[in-house]
Amino acid sequence: MPRQRHEPADGRPEVFVADGTRPKGEHIRDVLTSLVLESREGSLLPSERVLAEQFGVARMTLRGVINELESRGLVRRVAGRGTFVQHPTLTHSEIFRSFSEDMQNRGMTPGSRRYRARTRPSPRNVAARLGIEPGEHVHSIERVRTADGVPMALESTNLSAERFPSLLAEMGKDDSLYEVLARVFDVRLESAEQTVSIARLSPGQASRLEVPDYDPAFAVERVAVDNMGKVVEFGRSLYRGDRYAIQMHVSRPSEL
Amino acid sequence: MPRQRHEPADGRPEVFVADGTRPKGEHIRDVLTSLVLESREGSLLPSERVLAEQFGVARMTLRGVINELESRGLVRRVAGRGTFVQHPTLTHSEIFRSFSEDMQNRGMTPGSRRYRARTRPSPRNVAARLGIEPGEHVHSIERVRTADGVPMALESTNLSAERFPSLLAEMGKDDSLYEVLARVFDVRLESAEQTVSIARLSPGQASRLEVPDYDPAFAVERVAVDNMGKVVEFGRSLYRGDRYAIQMHVSRPSEL
DNA sequence: CCCACAAACCTGTCTAGACCAGTATTTTGA
């Protein structure tokens, strides 16, 4: 007897309708991401063959999507058994404290000077990170972050202008970007991938931070993602190397 | 009619001979990884179609391998142009994975140079971090960590000699410290507190890392704790600023 | 009752094509 633990797959209702103008994989990725996020931890996904048939694509196409979900840690595959929903281990994450919190922890008063905010066609590298077309407009916000009035960091961040048309109008000088995103656009960031490297400050950067030219600084690149797995923000920041340290708590995820 | 699966069916030279018992993809991955690591930064790989023919596999099979290389940051694809070798700035993405595993994951060969291990009375600051009495003996291990023979980091670490008496005898030159702790002493690290700052390398440090004097580097201080809440290790490491980056995944990023 | 085995599932790997959209070069035409 067959195992039959999923839908009988009768006269196919075709619940999943492809857009037709986008790659099928992208559409499937969105639908499957939602499905996975709404499922209970450890629950079993329909088999690849069943999903492929429901979406009306070849199995290899569907596997490409599942590969992506797997690499994002949303599902776990077991050969011979199936594909299981896995809720990302939040304890695995390291906390990179925000600038404000960090400064307050040091007993300093955090502040911000709005250096420049504008909407412009996205450079190629920004577009690539945001997953939009090069030349599509983005909001660019550049700020100088201060502690007790002393400049500590240069921050620049980019968001799709198409997705957040009124962002700059909604944002006051000292408003929290993430707060505006949540209140106005109902976008809640779920995670971010940050890469920290060491850069030397160009004369222009150094003068804004009031340090000697070519001093080393922490260069932080951040790609922030919402709960649908969509990239919301791409930012680059420079933190003074002489005054800043990164503290992180690292915990080991419980194994399997 | 059924399709013959594996045979080339002609007199092709077959320069790349697969093992026959392993998946082809694995073999190709190894060969391509070596090829990429030996190539200059920015050099162009043969096209997917050419590589597939050389390896005697379908293009989709080869693409699977390139996907993997791309996700490991070894190559960069540009539609319409080709696939380029990329020497990644190494990322210490998983602290508990240790240097050895981290490098192996990137297809590089980890090693150690100028290994120095000794047992000595603990200096005051080390004792304070480890939570033991000053003067109580500690094992001190200092290593120059290499990836494919290139020095990447200076590592020094301290552990209680009382708690881990046979540690130095158990550790080979290239062994992972954490692996030995787990295997021999059944100690599993659960979390760590790390502080990362920027330091300039003294001439002695710089020469061991083979970089110019006073180059900036990541200075990482780490206090690692086991699942009983006991401090296990206090270490200080210096990572080359030009070749190393710290990558972290942050959940629910806070405001900037 | 229990164990061996085979059927029926599952994912893993692979094939040999197809068409598309970018990019660079070469050819053509004003």
Add this chain to the structure above:
DNA sequence: TCAAAATACTGGTCTAGACAGGTTTGTGGG
């Protein structure tokens, strides 16, 4: 001469199958 168009690449996506090998689960036989 010089710009536009054709061409010859590149990777991006997708198909409709195939076989391999792991994991249940039902079925018989001892």
